[in-house]
Amino acid sequence: MEQSAWSRQPLKLSANRVWRTYTGGRLIEEWQGQERGQDSMLPEEWIASVVRARNAGREHLVEGLSTVELSDGRKALLQDLIQSEPAKFLGEQHAAAFGGEPGVLVKALDSAERLTIQVHPDRAAAKSIFGSPFGKTEAWYILGGREIDGEAPYILYGFKPGMTRERWEKLFWDQDIPGMMEALHKIPVEPGQVFIVEGGMPHAIGSGCFLIEIQEPTDYTIRVERTTPAGREIPEFMCHQGAGFEKMFDCFKYNTYTLEEVLTNYRLEPKVLHHSDGYTERALITYGTTAYFALSAINIRSGSYRFVEEDRFSILIAAAGSGRLAWEEGELEIRQGDQIFVPASVTSLSCSATPGEPLQLLQCLPPDARA
Numbered sequence: 001m002e003q004s005a006w007s008r009q010p011l012k013l014s015a016n017r018v019w020r021t022y023t024g025g026r027l028i029e030e031w032q033g034q035e036r037g038q039d040s041m042l043p044e045e046w047i048a049s050v051v052r053a054r055n056a057g058r059e060h061l062v063e064g065l066s067t068v069e070l071s072d073g074r075k076a077l078l079q080d081l082i083q084s085e086p087a088k089f090l091g092e093q094h095a096a097a098f099g100g101e102p103g104v105l106v107k108a109l110d111s112a113e114r115l116t117i118q119v120h121p122d123r124a125a126a127k128s129i130f131g132s133p134f135g136k137t138e139a140w141y142i143l144g145g146r147e148i149d150g151e152a153p154y155i156l157y158g159f160k161p162g163m164t165r166e167r168w169e170k171l172f173w174d175q176d177i178p179g180m181m182e183a184l185h186k187i188p189v190e191p192g193q194v195f196i197v198e199g200g201m202p203h204a205i206g207s208g209c210f211l212i213e214i215q216e217p218t219d220y221t222i223r224v225e226r227t228t229p230a231g232r233e234i235p236e237f238m239c240h241q242g243a244g245f246e247k248m249f250d251c252f253k254y255n256t257y258t259l260e261e262v263l264t265n266y267r268l269e270p271k272v273l274h275h276s277d278g279y280t281e282r283a284l285i286t287y288g289t290t291a292y293f294a295l296s297a298i299n300i301r302s303g304s305y306r307f308v309e310e311d312r313f314s315i316l317i318a319a320a321g322s323g324r325l326a327w328e329e330g331e332l333e334i335r336q337g338d339q340i341f342v343p344a345s346v347t348s349l350s351c352s353a354t355p356g357e358p359l360q361l362l363q364c365l366p367p368d369a370r371a
């Protein structure tokens with residue numbers, strides 16, 4: 001089949017687990033249908049990824065890039081398919097603005113331990129420090145979680161009033177980890193909640209969080225803990241990503257917030273766009289919040305949900321249930337844990353749920369090409 005034919009059908013993505021500095025992943029495996037999942041150093045699944053992971057000591061591995069399972073049984077790198085015809089896979093307008101770069105990365109993430117306190121650059125810092133057009137603003141949609149050592153899922157987010165660059169630098173040089181944790185708000189999280197984490201905002205995903213993350217397509221993580229909660233050493237490169245310690249502190253924004261301000265400004269309120277017996281559609285993140293990506297949730301109970309035809313690609317995740325995707329040229333069964341790249345040239349796409357098994361779909365959208 002010629003390459004462009006693949007741009008007219010939804011493409012099922014293979015599992016694509018990535019090494020991180022923390023353990024987890026059991027809930028991802030169980031969500032994807034394994035009877036007994038296991039925690040390991042592969043706590044993240046990168047979805048529709050054309051981004052290589054930056055893991056010191058693992059540079060010899062090509063880690064992070066997504067593979068597509070083609071309907072003729074072959075496999076291909078998503079990146080290669082897109083590069084063959086960016087406008088057909090990504091959309092005319094998108095390709096005009098971003099070339100062959102999807103501009104968005106999605107992940108499933110399950111933390112068996114707290115992640116280290118970190119920050120990601122915003123676009124300005126990413127450009128000046130790393131020469132990258134993208135920073136790493138991200139957002140989390142909480143899918144579930146578990147108690148770890150008696151503690152319910154939580155996140156650490158935003159500087160409390162009183163923090164300054166000077167104080168933050170001192171906490172780092174002293175490696176005063178309890179002091180660093182105390183400097184951030186600790187917030188319990190629940191399924192269905194959405195948080196946006198802009199570049200520059202200090203944070204750490206706590207233990208026991210199972211979430212879907214949507215983010216700008218880079219792996220620039222600035223870590224301020226030299227030792228992880230489990231006692232693993234973080235090499236210098238994994239702290240400042242090669243930028244040096246001075247620039248590492250430039251990536252933080254030293255604004256401070258009350259807990260109330262964090263919850264009001266950065267925990268997003270889903271908005272119901274449609275509700276009927278057949279389905280409910282909710283906007284979780286809109287271009288009004290960020291031009292970098294958008295996310296919606298579609299819960300299908302009966303009948304068929306028809307996707308609006310637009311000249312852009314999307315990434316679908318079956319968060320729960322099972323069903324069937326249908327388009328002009330074919331059909332595909334989907335079930336919980338499946339991840340699908342829907343090229344821009346797919347036409348007449350609709351989705352239905354298996355009777356008695358409502359389907360929850362997450363639809364991840366690329367940057368606003370008009371912004």
Ligand SMILES: O=P(O)(O)OC[C@H]1O[C@@H](O)[C@@H](O)[C@@H](O)[C@@H]1O
Pocket residue numbers: 020021022044107115116118138204205213215221223
């Ligand atoms: O620093 P580690 O523990 O490896 O975690 C890095 C992870 O952090 C999370 O907050 C997200 O930004 C993920 O996209 C990222 O992969």
